[in-house]
Amino acid sequence: xxxxxxxxxxxxxxxxxxxxxxxxxxxxxxxxxxxxxxxxxxxxxxxxxxxxxxxxxxxxxxxxxxxxxxxxxxxxxxxxxxxxxxxxxxxxxxxxxxxxxxxxxxxxxxxxxxxxxxxxxxxxxxxxxxxxxxxxxxxxxxxxxxxxxxxxxxxxxxxxxxxxxxxxxxxxxxxxxxxxxxxxxxxxxxxxxxxxxxxxxxxxxxxxxxxxxxxxxxxxxxxxxxxxxxxxxxxxxxxxxxxxxxxxxxxxxxxxxxxxxxxxxxxxxxxxxxxxxxxxxxxxxxxxxxxxxxxxxxxxxxxxxxxxxxxxxxxxxxxxxxxxxxxxxxxxxxxxxxxxxxxxxxxxxxxxxxxxxxxxxxxxxxxxxxxxxxxxxxxxxxxxxxxxxxxxxxxxxxxxxxxxxxxxx
Amino acid sequence: xxxxxxxxxxxxxxxxxxxxxxxxxxxxxxxxxxxxxxxxxxxxxxxxxxxxxxxxxxxxxxxxxxxxxxxxxxxxxxxxxxxxxxxxxxxxxxxxxxxxxxxxxxxxxxxxxxxxxxxxxxxxxxxxxxxxxxxxxxxxxxxxxxxxxxxxxxxxxxxxxxxxxxxxxxxxxxxxxxxxxxxxxxxxxxxxxxxxxxxxxxxxxxxxxxxxxxxxxxxxxxxxxxxxxxxxxxxxxxxxxxxxxxxxxxxxxxxxxxxxxxxxxxxxxxxxxxxxxxxxxxxxxxxxxxxxxxxxxxxxxxxxxxxxxxxxxxxxxxxxxxxxxxxxxxxxxxxxxxxxxxxxxxxxxxxxxxxxxxxxxxxxxxxxxxxxxxxxxxxxxxxxxxxxxxxxxxxxxxxxxxxxxxxxxxxxxxx
Numbered sequence: 022x023x024x025x026x027x028x029x030x031x032x033x034x035x036x037x038x039x040x041x042x043x044x045x046x047x048x049x050x051x052x053x054x055x056x057x058x059x060x061x062x063x064x065x066x067x068x069x070x071x072x073x074x075x076x077x078x079x080x081x082x083x084x085x086x087x088x089x090x091x092x093x094x095x096x097x098x099x100x101x102x103x104x105x106x107x108x109x110x111x112x113x114x115x116x117x118x119x120x121x122x123x124x125x126x127x128x129x130x131x132x133x134x135x136x137x138x139x140x141x142x143x144x145x146x147x148x149x150x151x152x153x154x155x156x157x158x159x160x161x162x163x164x165x166x167x168x169x170x171x172x173x174x175x176x177x178x179x180x181x182x183x184x185x186x187x188x189x190x191x192x193x194x195x196x197x198x199x200x201x202x203x204x205x206x207x208x209x210x211x212x213x214x215x216x217x218x219x220x221x222x223x224x225x226x227x228x229x230x231x232x233x234x235x236x237x238x239x240x241x242x243x244x245x246x247x248x249x250x251x252x253x254x255x256x257x258x259x260x261x262x263x264x265x266x267x268x269x270x271x272x273x274x275x276x277x278x279x280x281x282x283x284x285x286x287x288x289x290x291x292x293x294x295x296x297x298x299x300x301x302x303x304x305x306x307x308x309x310x311x312x313x314x315x316x317x318x319x320x321x322x323x324x325x326x327x328x329x330x331x332x333x334x335x336x337x338x339x340x341x342x343x344x345x346x347x348x349x350x351x352x353x354x355x356x357x358x359x360x361x362x363x364x365x366x367x368x369x370x371x372x373x374x375x376x377x378x379x380x381x382x383x384x385x386x387x388x389x390x391x392x393x394x395x396x397x398x399x400x401x402x403x404x405x406x407x408x409x410x411x412x413x414x415x416x417x418x419x420x421x422x423x424x425x426x427x428x429x430x
Numbered sequence: 431x432x433x434x435x436x437x438x439x440x441x442x443x444x445x446x447x448x449x450x451x452x453x454x455x456x457x458x459x460x461x462x463x464x465x466x467x468x469x470x471x472x473x474x475x476x477x478x479x480x481x482x483x484x485x486x487x488x489x490x491x492x493x494x495x496x497x498x499x500x501x502x503x504x505x506x507x508x509x510x511x512x513x514x515x516x517x518x519x520x521x522x523x524x525x526x527x528x529x530x531x532x533x534x535x536x537x538x539x540x541x542x543x544x545x546x547x548x549x550x551x552x553x554x555x556x557x558x559x560x561x562x563x564x565x566x567x568x569x570x571x572x573x574x575x576x577x578x579x580x581x582x583x584x585x586x587x588x589x590x591x592x593x594x595x596x597x598x599x600x601x602x603x604x605x606x607x608x609x610x611x612x613x614x615x616x617x618x619x620x621x622x623x624x625x626x627x628x629x630x631x632x633x634x635x636x637x638x639x640x641x642x643x644x645x646x647x648x649x650x651x652x653x654x655x656x657x658x659x660x661x662x663x664x665x666x667x668x669x670x671x672x673x674x675x676x677x678x679x680x681x682x683x684x685x686x687x688x689x690x691x692x693x694x695x696x697x698x699x700x701x702x703x704x705x706x707x708x709x710x711x712x713x714x715x716x717x718x719x720x721x722x723x724x725x726x727x728x729x730x731x732x733x734x735x736x737x738x739x740x741x742x743x744x745x746x747x748x749x750x751x752x753x754x755x756x757x758x759x760x761x762x763x764x765x766x767x768x769x770x771x772x773x774x775x776x777x778x779x780x781x782x783x784x785x786x787x788x789x790x791x792x793x794x795x796x797x798x799x800x801x802x803x804x805x806x807x808x809x810x811x812x813x814x815x816x817x818x819x820x821x822x823x824x825x826x827x828x829x830x831x832x833x834x835x836x837x838x839x840x841x842x843x844x845x
Contacts, residue, residue, distance in 0.1 A: 042454040044775045075698075083708060087698035091765040094772030113772050142711030150714050150734050152666040155566050254664060256562035289499045298495070300552030303559030323563055355503045362457075362506030362524045369455050370779045424566075 024388050025215045027222070032203030032231040035222045036388060038210050038378050040371070046117050046211035047371035048124055049109040051379040053206075054199040056179075057103045057172035057313075058236060063187060065179015066195045068101040069144050073192065074108065074127040075099070076136040081126055083136060095120050096372070099127075103164075103173055104313055105383060111372045114212045118221060125225035128200055137189040145185070148178050155252060155259045156323070159423040163261035163319075166248050167419035171241040173312055202226065204234040208379040211371030238314030240268060245418035251427050257303065258326040258424035260333065264416040266309050266316035267409070269384040275397050276409045277309040277316070282356040283348050284339065284415065285320070289355070291339050296322075302332050307415070313384065318415055326425040333417065333429075340415035347407045360398050364391060436788060436798045437627045439634075443643045444615030447634050448788045448798060450622040452781060458526040458623025459781035461789040462536055463517035466611025468591075469584040469649050475599050477557055477591025479513045479611075482604045484553045485545050486518075486612075487511060491538030495549065498535065505532050513589045515723060516793065517618075518611070523782045526624040530633045537637035540612055550601045561593045568669045568833045569715070569734055571661075576671035579659055580728050580829040583652035615643040620789030623781040657829045660837035668740035668834030669732070672747065674825035676720055676727040679794040684722075685807050686819035691720045691729055692766035693758055693816070694750065699765060701750045706733060712743045718751075724794060729825075737835045745841045748828070755820045758813050770808050774801050 025037045055067050076083040090097050090110065097110035097120075108127050112120040151157045161176055168174030179187075207226070209218050243265065267273040285292045285307025296305035302324035310317045324332050367373035368391045381389050422429055439447045468479045488495040502509060502522075509522040520539065522532055564570050578586040619638075621630060676687045695702045695718040706716045718731035731751070735743045777783045778801070791798045832838050 043779055045772075045779065084699070084704070087704070087708070088765070091697035091699040092768055094768035094770075096772070096776065111776065113775060116772075139709075139711040143707060143714055146667070146712070146735055147714035149666045149736055150569070153568055153669075153734075252566075255566045257559065257566055289503045294496070297556065298552065300555030300559075303556065303563055324559060325562070355500060358506040359503050359508075362528075363508060365525060366457050366508060366523055366782075369457060369781070370776075 022390060023215075024390070026388070027219050029202065029222060029227055031227065031229050033205055033207060033222070033226050033229065034382065035207045035209070035218060036378060036382055037208070037213065037215060037218055038374060038390070039213055039215060040210070041212055043211050043371055044113070045111050045371050046114050046209065046213040047109060047111040047375040048117070048121060049107055049208045049375045049379050050124060050128055051206045051208060051383045052106040052108075052128070052200060053104065053204045053234065053236070053383055054106055055102050055104040056175040056177045058199060059175055059195070062183070063191050063195055064176060064183035065144070066187060066192055067106055068177050068179070069140070069184065069187065070192055070196055071099045071101045071106050071108075072140050072144060073132055073137065074130045076130060076133065076140065078126045078129060078131050081123065086123060086127070089119065089123050093119050097124070101177055103175070103177065107379070109372070109375060117213055118217070121221045122225055128205065128226070129229070132189055132193050132196065134189050137192065141184060141187070144178070145181060148181060148184065151178060155255060155257070155423045158250065159259040159261040159421055162248065162250060162423065163263055163419060163421035166246055166421055167243045167263035167317070168241050172237065173241060173315060199234055201234050202229040202231040206379060206382045208375055208382065210374040210378055236313065241315045243418060247420045247429055249422045249426060249428050252424055255424050257323055258329045258422060258426055260322040260329060260420060260422045262320035262417045262420045264318045264418040266318045266413045267311065268314050268316045269311035271316070273409050273412070274309070274311050274316070276401055276405045277413070279353065279356050279360060279398060279401055280348070280406055280409060281307055281309040281318070282360060283352045284343055286359070291343065292336065295335050295339055296332055301328060301335065305332065305336065311384070316413070318413070320417065329422065329426060330429065333420075337417060340417070344410055344414040347403055347410060350403055353401060353403060353406070357398055357401070361395055364394055364398075436800070438798070439631050441614065441635065441639055443639070443641050444617070445638055445641065446618045446792055447631060448618065448620045448792055449625065449627045449630050450784050450788055451625060451627060452623050452778070452784065455624050455781055456525055457523055457781050458529040458621060458625050459523035459785040460521065460529065460533065461620045461785045462520045462540070463618045463789055463793065464540055464612045465516060465616035466518045466607055467514045467516040468587045468589050469515050470611045470647055471584065471587070471607060472603065474595055475603050476587050476595045477561070478599050478604050478607050479518060479589070480557050480591045481553050481599060482607050483511050483513050483518045484556060485549060485604060486539050486543040486608070488549045488553070489544035489546055490535070491542045493535070493538070494544070495546070501535055502532065507532050515585055515587070515589060521782070521786070529621070529623065529625055530629065533633060534637050541638070541641055543608070545601070545605055545608060547601055554596065554599070557591055558593065558596055561591060561596070564590065565593070568663060568665045568667070569732075572669040572671040572831060572833045573730060573732060575661065576673055576730060576829065576831045579655035579657065579831055580673035581723070581726070582654045584649060585723055586654050609644070610647050613644045614638065614641045615646065618789050618792050620785045620792070622784035622788065658840070659831045661831070661833045662835070663833050665834050666736070667734045668737045668832055668836070668838070669734045670740065670744055670747070670838065671831040672731040673728045673829040674751070674827055675823060676729045677823070678725055678727040679722040680724070683819050685811055686815045687727065687823070688720055689763060689766050689811055689816045690754055690820050691718055692769070693762050694718050694754060695731070696766045697769055702747060705750050706743060706746050710742075710746065712739050712746065716747065722794070740832070740834065741838050744838050748841050751825050755817070755824060758816055760813055763811065763813055763816060767808050767811070771805060774804060
């Protein structure tokens with residue numbers, strides 16, 4: 022593995038971790054923009070814009086973009102989160118220049134009025150689709166409730182109203198404000214030539230403008246609440262709970278990752294043995310999510326409606342105990358083996374490395390090799406876990422339930 | 431293209447071992463398939479395979495439920511168990527040096543599972559929870575229910591089971607399925623990764639070589655659900671499931687069938703995505719996929735859209751399926767080939783994908799198709815081959831299932 026770094030004059034960073042042992046290369050443009058960067062009038066614009074990027078430029082129509090990616094056999098897609106919009110493609114090395122050119126062109130889309138109107142329908146259908154998925158509904162409502170008044174509470178998809186009323190001019194203004202060279206990181210992994218990457222970047226991205234893209238990253242101070250969204254006709258109850266956890270820049274994030282595996286992995290964790298193994302719940306998990314300036318413990322419970330309150334009590338007991346007593350060295354050892362093998366397996370594919378490489382850069386401006394990560398996880402002790410729990414104990418601060426129940430009391 | 435050699439060994443008891451050594455990775459993956467899938471369940475006991483699958487990993491050999499899980503976690507094994515139509519499959523991936531110790535535990539799981547009585551009700555409840563959760567997701571449910579209507583029983587059965595059968599399933603039923611289905615004859619162990627064939631074979635010989643074979647189990651073909659059906663729901667979207675006949679994986683024409691579905695739904699420039707989503711904005715999600723059993727296959731298609739636009743979505747989707755026979759552009763086929771070739775190469779970066787693929791090959795073909803042979807077969811396909819296939823297999827026998835507020839009509843076939 023070889024790491025390379027280059028900065029264009031306009032501020033665009035290019036980073037690469039190259040490896041001749043693999044068969045493919047992956048490219049990702051990580052744009053530091055998402056729902057948290059939206060005002061209420063344009064709720065959902067980041068995600069809508071991600072779709073519109075594929076509608077092409079003056080040079081390439083939407084059909085061209087789809088066709089060319091398919092012609093070179095690219096595995097490509099895009100995603101939008103609260104904070105990052107990612108455009109990526111994995112290709113065989115000989116197609117890297119072509120994939121690069123098209124992917125880079127997505128960063129400067131024309132945003133035609135007629136495409137905008139048609140794609141709006143697709144977005145409204147996507148909102149409809151997610152409304153038929155109770156887990157997603159619970160997640161989105163929980164984020165909204167937990168981060169009420171803070172930008173991280175903004176909905177990624179927006180609403181039927183906000184999307185219906187959005188104009189193409191508003192989208193163009195948002196694009197101009199957020200897709201600035203200094204607000205984008207380009208990451209490349211796998212089998213590729215560094216000189217060629219630099220040349221391609223200069224050629225296709227060198228003309229991008231750069232003005233500052235501010236983002237307020239104050240740590241959220243959620244107050245907590247309980248909200249129930251009844252869904253008539255549903256059979257299972259889905260509950261999401263959120264609490265404060267370390268932000269993305271905290272050194273405690275690795276400790277948090279490992280603690281989440283010990284307490285809330287989908288199998289072999291404390292929640293698993295207390296709730297899932299005995300058949301009390303279909304799922305009972307906790308994960309750690311990091312954001313710019315904030316972080317969350319995200320608890321997910323899926324169970325029969327009549328068992329919900331008892332199960333939330335069981336989760337509370339698990340949390341109280343771990344907050345008070347910490348975890349054992351043996352639990353750390355077991356979780357470590359699990360985490361280490363996950364990292365190694367993921368790193369065997371360029372696409373698997375891309376997310377890690379890009380996120381480290383976007384959030385922390387740093388490069389970390391697989392070995393660095395392995396070393397950090399190996400060094401975690403019970404004392405580190407205690408320190409984390411003192412500052413960020415598990416809790417059930419915000420609760421959102423979606424399913425047959427009318428209330429949670 | 432690839433210099434991969436797949437080595438195989440069939441033990442005296444019928445167990446097939448397949449190994450694909452991959453030198454440039456640190457990991458190894460396995461897939462162990464035993465012939466205890468849902469087609470071997472007793473009639474009216476659909477979910478016994480799902481229960482058996484979960485129960486088998488709750489203690490085996492000297493290890494109880496908890497210590498078995500702990501041992502596998504200590505080995506860093508990323509594992510999953512799944513129930514299919516033919517098999518229950520146990521899969522795992524970890525650092526290559528941990529593979530053999532993991533296999534020793536899996537030998538106990540298949541040969542000496544405790545199938546503990548005191549865990550039975552917890553497992554049944556767990557299966558019930560996941561079936562109820564699937565009921566709440568119409569997008570998944572429509573494909574599960576579509577299978578019941580386009581395949582004969584038992585091949586149309588949901589692999590996760592049926593809520594209505596659950597109360598009838600007892601521990602003796604599940605143990606009987608174990609006795610019938612979990613056996614070396616018909617079992618396949620596929621391994622890919624940085625491993626040595628001889629060492630793997632010796633370990634497998636020592637832990638599974640004296641596993642006793644038992645009789646093959648006949649499967650009795652039953653009926654299927656209606657070809658036109660609607661499940662009423664106050665869901666936000668209307669979820670459309672469509673199915674029609676195709677050839678199975680072992681058929682000479684399989685690659686032509688694959689290409690036809692790829693032209694329809696292989697990438698973003700494929701016809702369904704272009705016509706249904708890009709040109710008309712009718713859907714977020716629309717796709718068609720080729721599904722293969724041992725002796726028969728289907729194309730399964732899905733589209734989800736708001737109820738007011740559902741009929742138009744169905745009309746356009748069916749029209750695109752029918753229009754395939756009118757002609758295919760060489761460039762369309764070329765794009766499908768490019769996608770397939772690049773996927774073949776990228777598959778070599780994943781031990782899990784290779785282990786699953788070689789196991790599947792063996793089940794369907796009794797051999798593993800080398801990647802360069804797949805590459806050549808794809809390369810040789812012509813537009814004429816694909817058109818000939820499409821015309822010989824017209825979608826006359828469409829099965830339609832919808833979930834949503836209102837039923838829909840298949841165009842030109844209004845009843």
